[in-house]
Amino acid sequence: MAAAAVLATSLALTACSSSDSSTDLVTVNGAEPQNPLVPTNTNENMGGRVVDRLFAGLKYYDADGKAYNEVAQSIDTPDRQHYKITIKPDWKFVDGTPVTAKSFVDAWNYGALATNGQNQNWVFATIAGYDDVSAEPAKAQTMSGLKVVDDHTFTVDLTHPSIDFELSLGFAPFYPLPDVAFKDMKAFGENPIGNGPYKLTTWDHNVKIDLAPNPDYHGGRTPKNKGLRFAMYQSYDTAYADLLAGNLDALDTMPSSALSTYKKDLGDRAISKPTAQNEHLGIQPNLPHFGGQEGLLRRKAISMSINRQQICDTIWNGTKIPATDYTASTLPGFRENLPGADGLKYNPDEAKKVWAQADAISPWSGKFEIAYNSDGGHQAWLEAVANNIKNTLGIEAVATPYPTFKQIRDLVHSHTIGKAFRYGWQGDYPSMLEFLTSQYLTGSETNDVDYANPEFDKLIGAAQAAATPEASYEQIAQAQTVLIRDVADVPILNYISNAGRSENVKQAPLTWSGLFDFENIEK
Numbered sequence: 363m364a365a366a367a368v369l370a371t372s373l374a375l376t377a378c379s380s381s382d383s384s385t386d387l388v389t390v391n392g393a394e395p396q397n398p399l400v401p402t403n404t405n406e407n408m409g410g411r412v413v414d415r416l417f418a419g420l421k422y423y424d425a426d427g428k429a430y431n432e433v434a435q436s437i438d439t440p441d442r443q444h445y446k447i448t449i450k451p452d453w454k455f456v457d458g459t460p461v462t463a464k465s466f467v468d469a470w471n472y473g474a475l476a477t478n479g480q481n482q483n484w485v486f487a488t489i490a491g492y493d494d495v496s497a498e499p500a501k502a503q504t505m506s507g508l509k510v511v512d513d514h515t516f517t518v519d520l521t522h523p524s525i526d527f528e529l530s531l532g533f534a535p536f537y538p539l540p541d542v543a544f545k546d547m548k549a550f551g552e553n554p555i556g557n558g559p560y561k562l563t564t565w566d567h568n569v570k571i572d573l574a575p576n577p578d579y580h581g582g583r584t585p586k587n588k589g590l591r592f593a594m595y596q597s598y599d600t601a602y603a604d605l606l607a608g609n610l611d612a613l614d615t616m617p618s619s620a621l622s623t624y625k626k627d628l629g630d631r632a633i634s635k636p637t638a639q640n641e642h643l644g645i646q647p648n649l650p651h652f653g654g655q656e657g658l659l660r661r662k663a664i665s666m667s668i669n670r671q672q673i674c675d676t677i678w679n680g681t682k683i684p685a686t687d688y689t690a691s692t693l694p695g696f697r698e699n700l701p702g703a704d705g706l707k708y709n710p711d712e713a714k715k716v717w718a719q720a721d722a723i724s725p726w727s728g729k730f731e732i733a734y735n736s737d738g739g740h741q742a743w744l745e746a747v748a749n750n751i752k753n754t755l756g757i758e759a760v761a762t763p764y765p766t767f768k769q770i771r772d773l774v775h776s777h778t779i780g781k782a783f784r785y786g787w788q789g790d791y792p793s794m795l796e797f798l799t800s801q802y803l804t805g806s807e808t809n810d811v812d813y814a815n816p817e818f819d820k821l822i823g824a825a826q827a828a829a830t831p832e833a834s835y836e837q838i839a840q841a842q843t844v845l846i847r848d849v850a851d852v853p854i855l856n857y858i859s860n861a862g863r864s865e866n867v868k869q870a871p872l873t874w875s876g877l878f879d880f881e882n883i884e885k
Contacts, residue, residue, distance in 0.1 A: 387572065388867070388883045389611045391601050392592025393737070394568045396768045397481070398551020401537040402473030405481040405808050406771060407788050411877055412592060413534050415573055416556035418581050420447065420466070421532035425882070427638075427792035427874035429529055432581040433461060433538070433557070435514070437531070442523040448515050455540040456561045456576055463516035465538035471495070471504045472544065473535050481775070482535035484799060484806035488527060488826065490519045496805070524826045525834045526793045533790045559583045559881050560590060569594055583881045590880055598739045605864055611885070612870040614878055616860040618742050621679040628862045634681070637876035638690040638789035639857035640797075641682075643732060643747070644774070644811045645782045651726060659720035661849035664730075665705055666713035667754035668747055674855055677743045681860050685853035688802070688845050689794040690787075692856075692874065695835035696794065702846040706853055710754045717755050729758035731781040735770045736763035744784055747854065774810050785810060789875040794838050798822060802850055813850040 395409030404413045420434035431437070435448040453461035472478055474486040475495045486492050490507030494500065507519035520527060530536065538557065543550040554562060559581065560573035571592040575585045593610065595601040598617035604610035606627060616624045625632040645661060647653045652660060670684035686703055689696060720726070732748055734740040744761035751759040762781060764770045773779040787797055799822055800806060804814040818841050825837035861878070863870035871879040 386588040387591040388587045388589070388880075388885060389591045389593050389609070390878060390880070390883070391595060391598075391610065391613050391615070392571060393594050394766070394768060396771050398548055399554045399562075400480075400543075400547055400551040401534040401539070402469065402478075402480040402482045403551070404534060406767070407877065408592075408767070410534060410790075411880070412562075412571055412573070413537075413554075415558055415560040415590065415880060416554050416562060417534065417537035417558040418453070418556070418579065418583075419532050419534070419537045420449070421528075422581065422583055423532050423791060423873075425871050425873045425879040427789075429532055429791070430582055432532065432583070434531070437528055439528070442525065442527065443520045445518040445520075445527070446511075446515065447518065451514060453557055453580075454578060455555050455557045456578065457540060457542065457555045459540050459542075460513075461538050461557050462513045463510045464513075465540065466536070467508045467510050467516050468541075468544065469537060469539035470508060470535075472539070472547075474505055475503060476500050478547075479807075480535075481807045484803060484808060485530065485533060485535045487799070487803065487806075488520045488522065488524050490521050492521075522823060522827045525828055525831065526791075526795050526826070529793060530791050530796065533796075559585050563589075585881045586884045587881075588885075590883075597737065605862055608864050608866055610864060611867045612861070612863045612878055612883055614859070614861045614872070614876065615739065616681075616862065617739055618677065621681055621860065624860060624862060631863045631865070631867075633859070633861040633863070633870070633872050635859050635861075635872050635876075636683075636692050637857050637859040637872070638692050638792065638797075638874060639786060639859070639876045640685055640690050641784060641786045641854045641857075642685075643782050643852040643854060644785050645851065646774075646777055646779065646810070647812055648777060649780065649782070650728065651720070651724060656720050656723040658849055659716050659723070660726075661852060662705055663713045663717040663720065663755060664751055665849060665852045666707070666709040666716070667751045668852070668854065669708040669750055670706075670854060671708070673743055673746045673750075677746050678855075681858050682855040683858065685855050687842050688850070688853055689797040689842070690789065690856050693789070693792060693794045693797070695831065695838060697835070697839050700839060700846060701843045705846060705849065708750075713754050726757060729760060731760055731762045733762050733764055733770055733773075733779055733781040733783040735765075735767040737766050740784055777812070783810075788877070792874055795822065795825060795834075798838065798841060798845075802845060811851045813845075813848070815844060815848060818844045818848075 393408035421429045422432040435450045439445045473480045491505035494502040509517045559579045561576045564572040574589045605613045674682045748759040748761045800808045802813045821841035825834045828834035859876040868884040870883045
């Protein structure tokens with residue numbers, strides 16, 4: 363599946379003109395990636411959807427989220443802590459160099475090393491020796507838990523058993539890299555050399571990314587099309603108009619203006635499916651009035667100020683559902699009615715009481731701003747959220763647009779946003795643990811709200827070490843109860859994805875995570 367991570371729901375600044383489209387390529391919506399296309403540093407879905415086409419990992423996920431071996435011949439473990447991984451022979455990168463065990467081990471060590479500053483470093487946290495390479499300054503350059511046995515075999519030792527480590531091995535940070543990548547990683551990311559079902563042919567920044575099928579690929583994702591074009595639009599409205607006109611082959615997000623009409627417009631070409639995606643409000647603790655106990659109370663009051671059901675019904679035409687936890691309702695083990703989840707429900711009277719408790723600590727001053735990327739179709743629902751907060755708490759609350767998704771992500775990641783902000787998560791592999799460890803584990807590079815609680819970390823460790831899925835789900839529920847109690851951030855909604863294909867396309871399956879099954883889009 364896609365290395366989506368931070369949910370962009372974003373389109374970039376420059377539209378690809380219809381006269382520039384190729385009849386051979388399947389044209390899909392995309393956006394300018396935040397960073398060069400390095401698997402361990404790509405944690406947003408506009409870069410991730412491309413990275414996942416260019417690389418093949420040990421495993422891959424089908425449209426339903428089921429994992430299959432891809433480059434792996436076998437993954438053997440007696441205890442879910444110590445692994446022997448054998449890769450298939452005769453795999454090679456598009457530059458002709460072989461894919462070896464060292465290709466995986468070197469890539470993982472690069473991704474984990476703190477001095478490399480990779481956004482997806484957190485995925486390696488369970489591997490023995492991660493703490494040494496992720497420390498600043500680093501105590502080692504490579505993880506002790508990774509060992510190359512021979513060209514086709516390597517071993518992985520974890521610090522404790524993990525119930526979903528093997529499942530996670532189709533996720534982008536676990537992709538292999540060729541030796542040439544380590545000579546100049548930034549340059550490599552501009553022209554990545556992968557081993558996946560496609561190869562990069564053109565990256566016209568802010569305009570388009572073109573991919574051609576890789577004839578040497580022999581995994582389970584062989585393309586059923588002649589290539590992909592990720593076209594970058596100013597808005598979803600423009601993209602939807604192109605879809606209707608046949609200038610865009612597939613669109614994975616409907617503009618709010620079309621939510622009530624797209625099924626009638628497209629007929630059997632309309633696609634709707636509950637998917638593992640969510641939207642949250644993030645508030646970093648360096649924002650005035652949002653540190654410590656005062657901040658907890660204010661986050662709690664804001665959460666209870668928001669009428670999620672009304673926003674889902676009126677703004678989203680019933681195509682979203684209110685969030686009731688910190689993961690997604692489509693994932694295995696999801697539970698409703700977790701302890702404390704009433705704090706995620708609209709309760710204006712209680713919200714006012716809790717806000718007053720915060721004022722007793724330090725009187726409120728200023729205005730509450732929610733930053734969002736204006737190229738992503740978020741204005742209407744976030745203005746509704748801001749109005750809820752304003753009307754309930756009697757403060758000045760506004761939704762503040764930023765031009766591009768990349769701009770807002772850079773500010774959030776550098777912790778200089780100075781406002782609350784919308785962000786989302788789109789599953790990379792079908793596990794609640796991925797949602798929770800990536801966003802809330804202490805020290806994760808994708809922990810945008812600087813959440814840190816040893817109690818939560820310990821429960822996540824117990825969930826990973828659990829002997830059965832059911833036992834893991836119980837620990838996850840307890841961990842989520844801690845998040846709800848701490849109001850780590852403010853969950854708003856879960857997705858029912860709304861997508862469509864043009865008359866030029868026979869099929870465009872939507873996956874469990876809300877992205878297209880790109881290899882299986884057929885003209």
